[in-house]
Amino acid sequence: MIPFTLVTKNLAKHKLRFVLTVLSLAVAIFLLCVLRSLVVALNAGVADAAANRVIVQSKVSLFVQMPQSYGPKLKLVDGVSSLVRWNWFGGYYQDPSNFFAQFATDPKELFDVYPELYLVDGTKEAFLADRKACLVGAETAAKYGIQVGDSFPIIGALYPTTDGSAWDFQVAGIYRSKKKSLDENTLFFHYDFLEKSLESGAASGPDGVGIFVLKVAPGYQPVEVMSEVDALFENGPQVVQATSESEFQAQFVSMVGNVPLLVSSIGGGVMIAILLAVLNTMLMSAREQTRDIGVLKALGFTDGSVFGILILQAFVLCGLGGALGILLAKMSEPGMARAIGSMFPGYQVTMPTLLEAGGATLAIGFLAGITPALRARALSVIDALRAVR
Amino acid sequence: MTANSMIRLRGVTKSYSRGGETLTVLDRLDLDMDEGGFYALMGPSGSGKTTLLNLIGGLDRCDEGEIGIEGEDIARMDGPELAAWRAEKVGFVFQGFNLIPVLTAQENVELPLLLTNLSRRERREHATLALEMVGLADRRGHRPSQLSGGQEQRVAIARALVSDPHLILADEPTGDLDRKSADDVLGLLQRLNREFKKTILMVTHDHEAAQSARAIVHMEKGGTLGRIEVLAAPTDRGSARSPT
Ligand SMILES: Nc1ncnc2c1ncn2[C@@H]1O[C@H](COP(=O)(O)OP(=O)(O)O)[C@@H](O)[C@H]1O
Numbered sequence: 001m002i003p004f005t006l007v008t009k010n011l012a013k014h015k016l017r018f019v020l021t022v023l024s025l026a027v028a029i030f031l032l033c034v035l036r037s038l039v040v041a042l043n044a045g046v047a048d049a050a051a052n053r054v055i056v057q058s059k060v061s062l063f064v065q066m067p068q069s070y071g072p073k074l075k076l077v078d079g080v081s082s083l084v085r086w087n088w089f090g091g092y093y094q095d096p097s098n099f100f101a102q103f104a105t106d107p108k109e110l111f112d113v114y115p116e117l118y119l120v121d122g123t124k125e126a127f128l129a130d131r132k133a134c135l136v137g138a139e140t141a142a143k144y145g146i147q148v149g150d151s152f153p154i155i156g157a158l159y160p161t162t163d164g165s166a167w168d169f170q171v172a173g174i175y176r177s178k179k180k181s182l183d184e185n186t187l188f189f190h191y192d193f194l195e196k197s198l199e200s201g202a203a204s205g206p207d208g209v210g211i212f213v214l215k216v217a218p219g220y221q222p223v224e225v226m227s228e229v230d231a232l233f234e235n236g237p238q239v240v241q242a243t244s245e246s247e248f249q250a251q252f253v254s255m256v257g258n259v260p261l262l263v264s265s266i267g268g269g270v271m272i273a274i275l276l277a278v279l280n281t282m283l284m285s286a287r288e289q290t291r292d293i294g295v296l297k298a299l300g301f302t303d304g305s306v307f308g309i310l311i312l313q314a315f316v317l318c319g320l321g322g323a324l325g326i327l328l329a330k331m332s333e334p335g336m337a338r339a340i341g342s343m344f345p346g347y348q349v350t351m352p353t354l355l356e357a358g359g360a361t362l363a364i365g366f367l368a369g370i371t372p373a374l375r376a377r378a379l380s381v382i383d384a385l386r387a388v389r
Numbered sequence: 390m391t392a393n394s395m396i397r398l399r400g401v402t403k404s405y406s407r408g409g410e411t412l413t414v415l416d417r418l419d420l421d422m423d424e425g426g427f428y429a430l431m432g433p434s435g436s437g438k439t440t441l442l443n444l445i446g447g448l449d450r451c452d453e454g455e456i457g458i459e460g461e462d463i464a465r466m467d468g469p470e471l472a473a474w475r476a477e478k479v480g481f482v483f484q485g486f487n488l489i490p491v492l493t494a495q496e497n498v499e500l501p502l503l504l505t506n507l508s509r510r511e512r513r514e515h516a517t518l519a520l521e522m523v524g525l526a527d528r529r530g531h532r533p534s535q536l537s538g539g540q541e542q543r544v545a546i547a548r549a550l551v552s553d554p555h556l557i558l559a560d561e562p563t564g565d566l567d568r569k570s571a572d573d574v575l576g577l578l579q580r581l582n583r584e585f586k587k588t589i590l591m592v593t594h595d596h597e598a599a600q601s602a603r604a605i606v607h608m609e610k611g612g613t614l615g616r617i618e619v620l621a622a623p624t625d626r627g628s629a630r631s632p633t
Pocket residue numbers: 405406407412414432433434435436437438439440441
């Protein structure tokens with residue numbers, strides 16, 4: 001039998017102490033959710049990578065371009081059903097701080113190789129018809145207020161125009177993606193447009209292709225396609241490396257260092273700090289209740305009951321703080337996604353994150369409550385009654 | 390005397406060890422107390438009065454001997470059995486009142502009833518009745534800090550009697566009270582004894598308080614019992630009037 005009024009009233013006894021502890025718990029759990037969501041965002045591309053796509057890049061580095069002549073040769077490899085080229089454009093809108101990714105790519109094949117891509121506005125036909133047309137990710141479109149039919153001038157930092165003007169793209173469609181393998185912040189435009197501008201001398205920049213993305217036909221093993229591709233260009237002129245899409249995405253995650261480990265360490269540190277704070281509060285509170293515990297035992301409440309009263313106080317305290325933190329994390333999700341979306345596309349407070357935060361909350365409650373609860377259980381009636389208030 | 394003995398102690402020994410030294414507080418103590426009696430337990434400080442009361446109330450354990458209460462040897466009970474026994478059979482009144490500070494008078498009095506099968510409504514009714522009996526029904530919503538010492542002790546008495554135990558144990562219940570409040574508390578105990586037939590054992594070192602009882606048990610230093618003095622005409626504390 002646990003008198004629940006005793007649980008709540010003892011918690012509410014020192015209002016300021018109670019509120020401060022709940023708030024610090026809320027902040028800690030909120031922070032844990034945010035850190036966890038950053039890792040989720042980083043790994044989103046890896047987790048959602050398509051099994052039937054093979055990425056071909058220069059073996060030297062991602063930043064070394066491959067000859068255009070590789071394209072037709074790759075298309076002839078057994079098991080390759082279609083292929084797109086990707087060239088990092090590295091431009092910006094109006095100001096260098098307005099950063100988001102732009103790629104020159106093959107418009108028709110794009111839809112074939114990336115079936116997760118779909119248009120929420122505009123048409124595929126309009127995009128294919130106009131060489132200056134582009135597709136803009138819904139997040140980026142929303143951020144800059146870009147709509148279908150607008151022109152979207154991008155300054156080519158990597159591919160400057162000869163007269164110094166901006167590249168003039170016509171927005172033909174706004175896209176979203178059904179999977180995290182493709183973020184919703186990017187601008188895609190015609191590879192032809194880039195190629196022709198370089199040829200005509202209207203712009204300058206690196207030659208060649210950044211990466212090729214191959215779609216493997218059903219019934220073929222991507223691993224076999226990869227080894228065949230590797231073998232094909234073994235003797236140059238440019239040695240390549242073919243990887244699965246998930247491996248390719250993972251190399252971006254590791255490029256920023258071991259972020260998951262770093263983030264886990266920070267999160268773990270925050271959890272330990274908050275555990276110590278809550279434990280301190282619980283020990284103080286339990287000490288004040290020593291005599292009450294003696295009274296309860298004298299009245300016939302069992303050792304188990306007083307154990308329950310104390311551990312429940314820890315659980316209620318942590319439950320409130322944790323719930324507040326989780327609520328905060330969930331409510332701030334759209335704002336956070338907007339604020340850091342271009343750096344961490346796919347920022348999302350997922351169910352596993354929330355469950356993890358809930359688990360951390362319960363663990364803190366348990367660890368902070370168990371010591372005072374065990375102590376109360378073991379306390380003899382007469383020792384407890386002798387305690388000064 | 391033995392047939393309707395409420396309390397029957399045989400060979401009760403209790404010692405404490407402090408820093409390697411053993412202090413025997415009660416040494417093979419025998420004692421009988423009748424059902425329906427009102428006993429005052431007197432003796433010099435440190436003679437073991439509280440220790441004895443705690444043993445009889447099942448708050449502490451003796452090293453040797455039998456502690457028979459209404460025919461049950463509580464010295465043989467384990468922890469949970471003893472807790473259940475306390476809840477059902479004994480009401481405690483302490484010198485320092487020992488109300489729970491965060492609870493109201495009503496909630497404090499209801500506390501022992503949480504260990505019964507009574508419904509929420511019945512618990513409320515019983516607690517209200519007990520508070521009415523000690524004349525504090527109008528203070529039911531007050532917390533202990535909002536009550537005087539005398540009022541606190543009367544709430545504690547209400548808590549001790551609310552579950553209708555046969556035995557009430559009081560350890561210096563008037564020790565922290567002024568004369569007037571002490572008289573109120575003693576009057577209540579007398580009334581519980583006379584009207585409700587509760588057996589009461591009250592530790593006190595106040596001779597005047599002891600006169601409210603029907604018999605005085607004298608304890609000597611070293612944990613031996615002296616004589617039992619039966620009072621022919623106990624002081625009537627006028628328990629008929631409702632204390633204010
Ligand atoms: N828990 C304890 N540990 C050690 N000594 C104790 C303990 N409780 C009581 N004593 C000692 O036992 C003796 C009797 O104590 P107590 O029963 O409280 O006496 P009284 O109530 O008659 O004043 C005292 O000398 C006291 O110091």
